[in-house]
Amino acid sequence: MTRSSLTTPPPGANLPEAQPGAPSPGSALVSHYDQCFACGPAHPTGLHLTARTPDGATVEAEFTVGEAHQGAPRLAHGGVLATAMDEVIGMSVYLLHKPYVTGRLETDYLLPVPVGTTLHLRAWCNGIAGRKAYLEAEGRIGAPDGPVAVRAAALFIEVNMEHFAKHADLAVTAADHQDYEVNP
Numbered sequence: 001m002t003r004s005s006l007t008t009p010p011p012g013a014n015l016p017e018a019q020p021g022a023p024s025p026g027s028a029l030v031s032h033y034d035q036c037f038a039c040g041p042a043h044p045t046g047l048h049l050t051a052r053t054p055d056g057a058t059v060e061a062e063f064t065v066g067e068a069h070q071g072a073p074r075l076a077h078g079g080v081l082a083t084a085m086d087e088v089i090g091m092s093v094y095l096l097h098k099p100y101v102t103g104r105l106e107t108d109y110l111l112p113v114p115v116g117t118t119l120h121l122r123a124w125c126n127g128i129a130g131r132k133a134y135l136e137a138e139g140r141i142g143a144p145d146g147p148v149a150v151r152a153a154a155l156f157i158e159v160n161m162e163h164f165a166k167h168a169d170l171a172v173t174a175a176d177h178q179d180y181e182v183n184p
């Protein structure tokens with residue numbers, strides 16, 4: 001994909017290694033928050049994205065474009081597709097087992113994605129340098145090996161839990177968490 005130097009791992013970046021406590025290969029990755037617009041099952045018009053890690057290094061997910069996700073008539077809104085990429089990349093950060101947030105997200109749109117399409121998403125990490133994680137994702141139409149409609153590259157920044165505690169009661173969200181979850 002077309003990416004900037006800001007989302008390209010610098011020389012000397014380390015490839016991620018399996019982390020104790022991170023989701024094991026074959027695990028389903030449940031929603032981190034039931035009101036999340038991308039993965040929350042309780043969100044009325046959200047993407048309801050479902051995800052898993054087949055191998056402990058990548059994340060696979062799907063979402064089906066609904067009526068509420070349109071930009072042009074009968075086509076997914078580009079911002080909604082960027083949300084899906086942000087989320088699947090965010091879920092792949094579970095595998096690093098530290099809290100991170102999106103610093104920068106770059107998206108290439110290759111094909112229009114009609115309402116009713118199931119987009120098959122995949123995300124992985126290309127390198128880590130200090131607090132910065134360099135990640136990538138793709139979204140394919142209709143099947144895991146379908147045509148690529150969207151590609152994304154991202155820079156995620158490691159944060160501490162105070163980042164999230166400023167605006168929310170973390171004890172409430174933590175009560176619902178799986179052991180491997182590090183983001184609220």
Ligand SMILES: CCCCCCCC(=O)SCCNC(=O)CCNC(=O)[C@H](O)C(C)(C)COP(=O)(O)OP(=O)(O)OC[C@H]1O[C@@H](n2cnc3c(N)ncnc32)[C@H](O)[C@@H]1OP(=O)(O)O
Nearest residue numbers: 006032086087090091101102103104131132155157159183
């Ligand atoms: C399972 C969970 C799924 C979640 C998926 C969804 C994830 C999200 O959408 S998170 C929400 C969207 N993101 C946000 O709200 C983040 C808002 N931004 C911030 O809070 C801050 O700017 C933050 C935390 C990213 C960085 O701030 P801070 O901790 O003060 O670090 P700061 O010193 O500015 O930056 C650290 C390094 O990252 C670099 N950096 C930060 N932002 C960027 C950026 N946008 N582009 C390039 N580099 C950046 C800095 O240049 C710095 O580099 P260096 O160490 O080489 O000097």
